[in-house]
Amino acid sequence: MTTSARRATARSGRPERPGRTLVSAAQWRSRRGRIAYPVILALALLAFTVAFVLPLAWVAVGAMKSPQELATVPPSVLPSTWHPDTYGTAWQYMDLAKYFLNTLVVAVGAWAVQLAVQVPAAYALSALRPKLGNVILGLMAVTLMLPAAAVLVPTYLTITDVPLVHVNLVNTPSAIWFPAAANAFNIYLLKRFFDQLPADLLEAARIDGAGPVRTMWSIVLPLSRPILAVVSIFAVVAAWKDFIWPLLVFPDPARQTLSVALQRFAPDTPINLLLAGLVLASVPMVGVFLVFQRQILAGLTTGGVKG
Template sequence: MRTLIAPGRRRAGYTITLVITTIVLTVVFVVPLLWVVVSAMKTAVELARVPPTIVPETWTPGTYAEAWDLMDLGRYFVNTIVVAVGVWAVQLAVDVPAAYALSRLKPVLGKGILGMMLLTLMMPAAVLLVPTYLTIADLGLLNNPLALWLLGAANAFTVFLLKRFFDQLPVEVLEAARIDGAGQLTMLWRIVLPLSRPILAVVSIFAVVAAWKDFIWPLLVFSDPARQTLSVALQRFAPDTPVNLLLAGLVLSSVPMIGLFLVFQRHVLAGLTAGSVKG
């Protein structure tokens, strides 16, 4: 039975819809970013003008260097990098073995443990702030990056993603390694991890981005201004800093994460789709 729409028209309609959707999404996501980048190069007076100017009357790209020096952003970049790298390393060190155990070792209560871990994703983060803060304070870890590293160690979503990927790995390869005398740690290190590069890239980017943009927990933990991260420091400078300099600081703080995604976007897409189709 023939369809009412000819194949050529369906193809044209699909192309038009795809183009329109791409343009709309590009405008929605890119225009605000460009607006902030350009607005940071306006003077504070021009930035406060109503209605706003689209293109700066006087371009002042030196705003970025001025913001870097005024707010001492170099110090806070280092603090944030230390936090993000530590969260990433500790999270992988804990979550990869946990996901491998749930996927391949098949513990007796494995499904129940995974279910309880996923249940924590349904809990509002604010509910856990007070008990977590009191625990960290009792351990004497305030103003210490360990407070953020330990909090990001056990991530239920990361464990779930890794387990789903490990479930799709070919059993034949692991069985052959077991016959050759390889233990579980050897198989994890020499076989599973090399095959899991796509999903490891995904969870790594998720971990780094989450640690980089986190605000509430670093605000509670780092009372010492010299140890604060970028997100907390920019909020602290906001009341006494000209708006154009503050926007420049926000742009500078976003550049590493945007660059990270642009460099590893193929790995992210490959990791999210890997293992989705079996056979």
């Protein structure tokens, strides 16, 4: 801290704000600044809260209205008569238990396959540093710039006739598990985290006789719990909410996931039951975010390892 910063800290009783911002330090210390900042912050937080929470609340409350009330114009804010039993009816009417189980199998399998492939790949690019590692990483980065629709046809042709083994994976969870492993964003995220691990620690393990696999298993993975939690959540959420790819690879209605099944029921299902099904389908992922939001933020902002 410079001498002028120390003097400013001594005069104000609080540390000087670092860096250059849109508001000068003098404006922050003024009476107007001390009043305007919390007011603007509160209004911004309120606006974002309304923008994100209001649609969810409307769907959850709308499911407890009758179909006739949902069709009224202008729409009512609260139901004139509450029908909380709509959720139970929707669960039985659309047989959601079966589709929840299908989605759970797909999501858990996609999570396991992604970690089994992406963690060693990122560790190899970070610690082992192969000769063409930068080229491979660059090619992976290029795939992030392609729209998802551009790779649908090649990926579908691949899973209908898997190279070398010539197996058709349509109507099996493997049709989602294996393509999900090729996630360049997660590999890049893991590699960036592994790059921040202390080199001295890895060198000490090598001197003690630990090979690359033992080092990854015993040292790297225990230190990488924050980023592993983030990648795990991304993998589960992506598999749970995906629609286009499950629609293509699960033509059998009995094997479809929640997102596809709800779309199939939509034309012939009362609107309140469909809204209830949407709410029930989103509850697990909302719960995952609320429970693990600290791990998500910690994993995305961690730039090093505390010694």
